[in-house]
Structure formats: structure tokens, C-alpha cells
Amino acid sequence: xxxxxxxxxxxxxxxxxxxxxxxxxxxxxxxxxxxxxxxxxxxxxxxxxxxxxxxxxxxxxxxxxxxxxxxxxxxxxxxxxxxxxxxxxxxxxxxxxxxxxxxxxxxxxxxxxxxxxxxxxxxxxxxxxxxxxxxxxxxxxxxxxxxxxxxxxxxxxxxxxxxxxxxxxxxxxxxxxxxxxxxxxxxxxxxxxxxxxxxxxxxxxxxxxxxxxxxxxxxxxxxxxxxxxxxxxxxxxxxxxxxxxxxxxxxxxxxxxxxxxxxxxxxxxxxxxxxxxxxxxxxxxxxxxxxxxxxxxxxxxxxxxxxxxxxxxxxxxxxxxxxxxxxxxxxxxxxxxxxxxxxxxxxxxxxxxxxxxxxxxxxxxxxxxxxxxxxxxxxxxxxxxxxxx
Amino acid sequence: xxxxxxxxxxxxxxxxxxxxxxxxxxxxxxxxxxxxxxxxxxxxxxxxxxxxxxxxxxxxxxxxxxxxxxxxxxxxxxxxxxxxxxxxxxxxxxxxxxxxxxxxxxxxxxxxxxxxxxxxxxxxxxxxxxxxxxxxxxxxxxxxxxxxxxxxxxxxxxxxxxxxxxxxxxxxxxxxxxxxxxxxxxxxxxxxxxxx
Numbered sequence: 001x002x003x004x005x006x007x008x009x010x011x012x013x014x015x016x017x018x019x020x021x022x023x024x025x026x027x028x029x030x031x032x033x034x035x036x037x038x039x040x041x042x043x044x045x046x047x048x049x050x051x052x053x054x055x056x057x058x059x060x061x062x063x064x065x066x067x068x069x070x071x072x073x074x075x076x077x078x079x080x081x082x083x084x085x086x087x088x089x090x091x092x093x094x095x096x097x098x099x100x101x102x103x104x105x106x107x108x109x110x111x112x113x114x115x116x117x118x119x120x121x122x123x124x125x126x127x128x129x130x131x132x133x134x135x136x137x138x139x140x141x142x143x144x145x146x147x148x149x150x151x152x153x154x155x156x157x158x159x160x161x162x163x164x165x166x167x168x169x170x171x172x173x174x175x176x177x178x179x180x181x182x183x184x185x186x187x188x189x190x191x192x193x194x195x196x197x198x199x200x201x202x203x204x205x206x207x208x209x210x211x212x213x214x215x216x217x218x219x220x221x222x223x224x225x226x227x228x229x230x231x232x233x234x235x236x237x238x239x240x241x242x243x244x245x246x247x248x249x250x251x252x253x254x255x256x257x258x259x260x261x262x263x264x265x266x267x268x269x270x271x272x273x274x275x276x277x278x279x280x281x282x283x284x285x286x287x288x289x290x291x292x293x294x295x296x297x298x299x300x301x302x303x304x305x306x307x308x309x310x311x312x313x314x315x316x317x318x319x320x321x322x323x324x325x326x327x328x329x330x331x332x333x334x335x336x337x338x339x340x341x342x343x344x345x346x347x348x349x350x351x352x353x354x355x356x357x358x359x360x361x362x363x364x365x366x367x368x369x370x371x372x373x374x375x376x377x378x379x380x381x382x383x384x385x386x387x388x389x
Numbered sequence: 390x391x392x393x394x395x396x397x398x399x400x401x402x403x404x405x406x407x408x409x410x411x412x413x414x415x416x417x418x419x420x421x422x423x424x425x426x427x428x429x430x431x432x433x434x435x436x437x438x439x440x441x442x443x444x445x446x447x448x449x450x451x452x453x454x455x456x457x458x459x460x461x462x463x464x465x466x467x468x469x470x471x472x473x474x475x476x477x478x479x480x481x482x483x484x485x486x487x488x489x490x491x492x493x494x495x496x497x498x499x500x501x502x503x504x505x506x507x508x509x510x511x512x513x514x515x516x517x518x519x520x521x522x523x524x525x526x527x528x529x530x531x532x533x534x535x536x537x538x539x540x541x542x543x544x545x546x547x548x549x550x551x552x553x554x555x556x557x558x559x560x561x562x563x564x565x566x567x568x569x570x571x572x573x574x575x576x577x578x579x580x581x582x583x584x585x
Contacts, residue, residue, distance in 0.1 A: 093418065124441050124442065125441050128445045128449070129444075129445040131449070132445045132446075132449040132452075132453065133448060135449070135453050135456075136456075139425060139459070142459055143418075147418075161456065
């Protein structure tokens with residue numbers, strides 16, 4: 001995307017810092033539009049999913065049969081609510097906390113490829129960058145809990161700190177496995193390494209990656225502070241946890257941050273394990289929609305890829321919603337023991353298993369091997385020659 | 390004045406402002422927030438310089454590490470609402486005595502390389518940036534493999550100068566891991582002793 005816009009602007013004007021900032025602002029606007037649309041749709045979908053699971057209809061009135069204008073009504077309601085800052089609150093931190101919670105969840109989309117090469121900023125270490133930045137979301141929640149000057153908020157934010165710091169470890173280990181298979185942290189290259197039919201996706205590469213995928217899902221749900229891991233807000237014990245004292249627009253910013261983070265981890269999971277923009281059937285290459293055929297064919301091929309990617313994101317978000325309304329909330333000790341006693345050892349085992357699998361079956365089993373990158377070939381070659389010595 | 394310079398000064402100002410906030414505020418949680426600001430701005434400077442891996446590392450280790458610091462700061466001050474720390478005059482004197490030499494050295498080195506300040510980002514440096522060592526090469530070098538050195542053609546000047554360190558960085562890497570392991574075992578031991 002960067003290159004397309006850059007080329008278009010270079011033809012109309014010569015270089016300069018205004019143009020660079022203009023391109024950056026354009027990209028931010030496009031990303032914000034996509035993410036905010038996802039968030040608005042997600043708030044509506046959450047109500048619908050919750051309703052159906054509880055044998056209700058969910059919203060039905062606003063905007064016709066399916067209540068699809070509900071997010072707009074919600075937004076208007078939140079904007080017109082009274083904005084309250086408690087007397088005991090730390091006023092400055094109370095004001096900036098919601099934005100600190102939202103900004104990281106949005107910033108990760110800067111490095112998230114939506115299709116082959118359709119990325120705002122292609123980073124060499126995109127997977128690492130996204131994991132690092134997603135971990136910063138907890139700051140906003142701790143600060144919110146602290147600055148509210150309320151015991152409920154404080155307890156909620158302390159739980160969140162313990163939970164997020166713990167679950168980051170197995171999450172990173174699980175994400176390491178596809179990185180190892182592709183031999184790079186560049187998300188565009190990781191997606192490219194899974195091109196072709198769906199059995200080339202890393203989740204189906206071997207039994208270890210399949211286990212690692214489900215651990216990734218568990219830790220991603222825990223990392224985004226969603227039920228059954230939503231101890232930070234635990235409304236049955238802590239009123240509303242860290243956002244007890246928030247109302248109106250500031251509260252809605254927390255909400256947006258949560259949904260943006262859900263979309264971000266779904267996208268990351270889709271690229272790392274589920275082939276990213278590669279559909280189950282390589283439709284684009286069957287129909288001849290590649291860059292080799294022509295620029296417009298390439299564009300439509302990429303467009304199909306972007307639709308694939310967004311569909312996988314949406315499926316991930318819907319899965320997390322179904323999980324929330326199905327499972328009961330865990331206790332804090334159960335959450336921490338699950339992380340350290342089960343998730344973390346399992347991911348470590350998977351990591352060792354995958355390395356052995358790569359060495360034992362460098363060409364895959366049953367004649368199905370995913371298209372390898374140059375780096376993995378090179379690493380396998382080096383390890384083999386070291387073993388011979 | 391190009392975009393790089395504007396963003397450099399913006400991020401540098403943010404980093405200095407955050408660092409000043411850490412020193413000046415009497416409020417421990419405000420100090421932690423200032424630390425987050427300063428460290429994040431430094432990460433931004435790394436990204437601006439094209440060192441993505443270093444920038445992500447800065448976020449992961451330093452900015453992420455302050456989560457724990459912040460949590461402890463909040464926990465320790467939770468009983469007294471919004472505790473304030475007073476810095477006495479003798480503490481100021483000791484701090485200035487320690488910090489002043491470092492500031493002098495840093496300022497001297499910043500002004501010593503005049504040619505770096507006026508460096509023009511030409512198309513040549515841009516192409517060099519594109520061929521910069523990727524994170525994969527760095528990772529391989531850490532486990533003792535140097536692909537660029539091993540499979541390099543004779544004309545590459547980098548391969549000739551690096552021939553002596555062909556084994557990569559496996560020894561320092563392992564030393565650091567052993568060091569971290571010792572620290573972790575020590576921390577666990579101390580924590581357990583106190584709980585009994």
C-alpha cells in the first residue's frame with residue numbers, strides 16, 4: 001500500500017516532508033476506518049451472539065430487522081452521558097489512561113499485512129513488533145485502576161497485571177513456532193510461506209503446530225482480557241473492575257481498545273497459523289489473478305487476499321465471542337496455574353517437537369510439504385552439516 | 390528540514406520531557422509514566438533510524454519491563470492514597486554529583502561528531518539501508534552461524550573484515566543466558582526465604 005500511494009504521489013509532485021506526512025496521514029485514515037468499522041460491527045455482533053446463545057433475539061429494532069444500526073445508537077448514548085471524574089481520582093492519569101489502553105491496540109495495525117504486500121509499514125520484525133506493542137495495552141488498565149482511587153478498580157487492575165505479564169510468555173512461545181518454520185519474523189514472508197492449498201497452512205504442518213495453535217488461541221483470549229479470563233472486570237465480584245469509575249466517552253474508548261485488540265490478535269493468529277491472506281483454495285492463482293499477468297489482475301488477486309484475511313479475523317472474533325458467552329469465569333489462581341503449569345510447558349514441548357520435525361522431515365510427510373523459504377532451507381542445511389561434523 | 394529531522398526533534402523532545410518528569414515529580418506513579426514516555430520515545434528514535442529490531446526490543450524489554458515496576462509502585466503506595474516522595478537537599482547534591490559527569494561525557498560525544506549531524510540522507514544511504522543486516526541474520530549469528538560471511542563472494546569488503554569472528558556470537562549469548570539464569574534462581578531463592 002505504501003508503494004502504491006507513494007508512486008501515485010511521486011508522479012504528481014516531487015519529494016518533501018509534507019508529502020511523507022500526507023501519505024502517513026492517509027494510511028492512518030484508511031487503517032482507522034477499517035479498524036473502527038470492525039469495532040462497530042463487533043459491538044453489534046457481540047449483542048447478537050450473546051442473545052442467540054442465551055435464547056434471545058438481541059437487538060432487533062434500531063435500523064430495521066436485525067438492529068444493525070445499534071452501534072450508532074450506542075455511540076450516541078455514550079457521547080451524551082455525563083462525564084464523571086471521582087473526587088479521589090488522580091485527574092491527569094485518569095484522563096490519559098483510556099487512550100493509553102487504546103493506542104497500542106490500534107498501533108499494531110501499522111505492521112499488520114492485510115494482503116500480500118498490502119501493509120502500511122513492512123517491518124523486518126513485524127511479528128515481534130506486534131507482540132511487543134500488544135503487551136503495552138496493560139499500562140492503560142493498570143493506570144485506570146490506580147487513578148480511579150477506588151478499591152474495586154485497584155483490585156481489578158492488579159489482577160490484570162498478574163494475568164497479562166504471565167500470559168505473554170506462552171503467547172510469545174506459541175508465536176515463535178510459525179516464525180521458526182518460516183525462518184523470518186516478517187509477516188509478509190510468513191504469509192507467503194503458506195501459499196497454496198489449505199494443508200500448507202502452518203496449523204496443519206505437523207501435530208506440534210496444531211497444539212501450539214490452540215495454545216495461541218487460549219493465550220490470545222487471556223491477553224485481550226476477555227471471558228473466561230476477564231478477571232480485571234469480574235462484575236460479580238468487583239462491580240466492573242478497572243473501569244468501575246469510568247462513564248461516557250472515556251469508557252467507550254476502553255471498549256474500542258478491547259475490540260481492536262481482539263481484531264489484532266485474530267489477525268496475528270490468522271497470519272501465523274491460518275495462512276493469512278491465502279484462502280483454503282488458491283483461487284487467485286487458479287483464476288490467473290497474479291502480478292505476473294498484469295497490474296489489474298494482481299490488484300484483484302490482492303483484493304481477494306484481503307477479503308480472505310478479514311474473513312479469518314471476523315471468524316476469530318466471533319469465536320472469542322462464542323467462548324465468552326459459553327464458559328464460566330475462572331478464578332485468579334486457576335488462571336495463573338493454567339498459564340504456568342500447562343500452557344507454558346506445552347509450548348516449550350511444541351517448540352522442541354517442531355525443531356525435531358523440521359530436521360526429521362525437511363520435505364514434509366505424505367508428499368505434502370509447505371513451500372519453504374530460503375532461510376529455512378539454509379538453517380536445515382547448516383544444522384545437518386553441523387551434526388555430521 | 391525534512392521529515393526525518395522533524396520527527397527526530399519531536400521524539401527527542403518527548404524523551405527529554407519524560408526523563409525530566411521522572412526526576413522532578415514527587416509522585417511515584419507519575420514517575421513511572423514519565424519513564425514509559427521516555428523509553429517509548431527512544432524506541433521511536435530507533436524506528437526512525439531504521440533499526441526495527443532494536444526498537445521492538447526496546448519496547449519489549451524496557452517499556453514492557455516498566456509494567457512490573459509500575460505494578461510494584463502502585464502496590465507499594467496503595468495503602469496511603471497517592472503517596473508523595475520528598476527529595477531532600479543532600480539527595481539532590483549526590484544525584485547531581487553523579488549525573489553531571491555522565492551528562493558532560495554524553496554531551497561531548499554528541500558534539501564530537503559534527504559530520505553525523507549534518508549527514509545528508511542520499512539515495513546511496515537509502516540503498517544501504519535496504520541491504521542492512523536483517524533480524525534473521527542477527528538471530529543466526531547469535532546461534533553461531535554467519536551466512537553472509539560463510540557464503541560471501543571475495544569482493545564483499547564486509548566478509549574480509551569479519552573473517553576473524555566467523556563463529557558468530559554464541560559465546561557471549563550463552564554467557565548472558567547463564568547470567569540471567571543465576572539471577573532468576575537467586576530471586577526465587579530470596580523470595581521463598583522471606584515467605585517462610
